[in-house]
Amino acid sequence: MYRAPLEDMRFVIDEVLCIGETLGSLPRFEELGVGEDLTAALLDEGGKLAGEVLAPLRRGADMQPARCEDQKVVISPGYADAIRQLAQGGWFGISADADFGGQGLPELYGTAASEMWNGADMAFALAPILSSGAALAIASHATDELKAIYLEKLHTGEWTGTMNLTESGAGSDLGVMKTRAVPNGDHYLITGQKIYITWGDHDAVDNIVHLVLAKLPDAPEGSSGISLFLVPKFLVNADGSLGERNDVYPVSTEHKLGIHGSPTCVMAFGDQGGAVGYLVGEENRGLTCMFTMMNEARLKVGLQSLGATEGSYQLALAYAKDRVQGGVPIIEHADVKRMLLTMKALSEGMRALAYSEAVTMDLAHYGADAQRSMAQARIDLMIPVIKGWMTEVGVELTSLGVQVHGGMGYVEETGAAQYLRDVRITPIYEGTNGIQAADLVGRKLGRDGGSTMAAVLDMIRADAQDYLSRGGSLEIIGQCLLKAVAQQAESTEVILQMLSSNPEVAGAAAFDYMMQTGFLFGAWQLARGAAVAQAALKAGSDNEFYARKVATATFYAQSILPRCEGYAGSVANAGGALQDYPVGWL
DSSP: OOOOOHHHHHIIIIIISOHHHHTTTSTTTTTTTTTHHHHHHHHHHHHHIIIIIIGGGHHHHHHSOOEEETTEEEOOTTHHHHHHHHHHTTOTTTTSOGGGTOOOOOHHHHHHHHHHHHHHOHHHHHHHHHHHHHHHHHHHHSOHHHHHHHHHHHHTTSEEEEEEOOOTTTTTOGGGOOOEEEEETTEEEEEEEEEEEETOOOSSSSEEEEEEEEEOTTOOSGGGGEEEEEEESEEEOTTSOEEEEOSEEEEEEOOOSSOTTSOEEEEEEOTTSOEEEEEESSTTOHHHHHHHTHHHHHHHHHHHHHHHHHHHHHHHHHHHHHOEETTEEGGGSHHHHHHHHHHHHHHHHHHHHHHHHHHHHHHHHHSOHHHHHHHHHHHHHHHHHHHHHHHHHHHHHHHHHHHHHGGGGGSGGGSHHHHHHHHTTTTTSSSOHHHHHHIIIIIIITTTTTHHHHHHHHHHHHHHHHHHTTOHHHHHHHHHHHHHHHHHHHHHHHHHHHHHHOHHHHHHHHHHHHHHHHHHHHHHHHHHHHHHHHHHHHTTOOOHHHHHHHHHHHHIIIIITTHHHHHHHHHHTTTTHHHHSOGGGO
16 A cells, blocks of 8 residues: 655655755745645645545546546546545645635645655546646636636635647647637637546536637637637636536546546537637637646656656565565565666656756746746756656556566556556656657757756766765765766757757657656756765764665666666667668568
């Protein structure tokens, strides 16, 4: 059964990232008591909810998926009560504006909470993730009237939200969408059908707020002609009470490889004349509104991978301690130990990276004026790495979780396979990882000539040089980091030259570059924790936790970080056999 890794979460938040100093003094948070006491209280309560309420629902929801009957969705047993408990605890709006029913806390706390929900049950965790994204788009672009009606209900979890982008046959190409919006007085009438709508319908809350991309009758062709509309399941009366049912209904639920408990719906808008919708932002500027919430959404997808990996690791570790083979528990076998330590090291590296960049996100929003532009450039660079690299690693690690179980991992009774099935969607949605890699290379690296990447590499290089002087394991880690930084700098220069001379070749190199970047960034953040831990040990602490942190980071540096060299080789040779190979030969 999943238990939130509270000790490591507290360590990263309070000792490595020092949330009380980095964020607690900002005007946005200075009166909220941000620091160790608040961290402990939030994580303890969140850990209880994840372990005692959500985790027990995971296997049942997998076996009793959400289903659509008579134009309504029946969700898995226990989910409705769990949503209410999450709402009562204030978790839906933990990082949202207090003026609209949120808690107003740093995104770092929301990030930690999201990890716990996903570790307990990824299918369930999609409900608060989608609501948060919808609320953010409304808060950033909707009229004051719409904010007053809908935001507080979303932040308190009384209502939930969805994002309606994809249509059958369109995939990531939103420019060819067929959903239409026709002006009708103070609103619009929406007609069309959307697919893959996560938590598109259920009866756990009184209302569902759909954000829908559609085109106006005179809209320009392509993606520049897309607008965003708020379409409630139930219309809202002037006094805030719920009115008549809107013309939006689920047609079916998708039959998926994993996340069975999440009602992934086909949604029909306007089959009976038109669903009432309200414009969010400006006409034909819908994609701009959607991109407002992309950084947060893609961070959360990375956290889905982290949560599933942590759950898979805990299950595999318990099995390896109990399963005896050759006269000893299999955890004593070298290859099993290798797999478990790989899972542990990469999980902790993912956590450290995601949490670090949650701080960057808060600084981009609420930091001093001088901090904001640099923080925004950094988070823009980091997000495709967090989404892309973490989800690729999540698939690898949950597969290792199955492997540790041996044949028992391949049967459903152990629950090991569910983690792999659930997490397999994460490299696909919120922009496939090919799109993330192209974004990292073509937009984030290309737009500033690599200056933001260079600034990050300078920080890693400075940290590594400092570790060389500290001796012991940190010296080893520093040497490994310096080698990997040099490889990253070389790959970056190669990519920039490709962008200038042959962008198509840069596209061919993009995925390997993204993976090289992720393994380096994970090592860097894990090393920061090792430095804090080694300092504590030298100061006289006898806490074994600190010794584990140093040892785990050393294993990562010696056994995982060398992957960067292989990816660097692939980047350097991207213009060769891949480009020359005829498509017709595939």
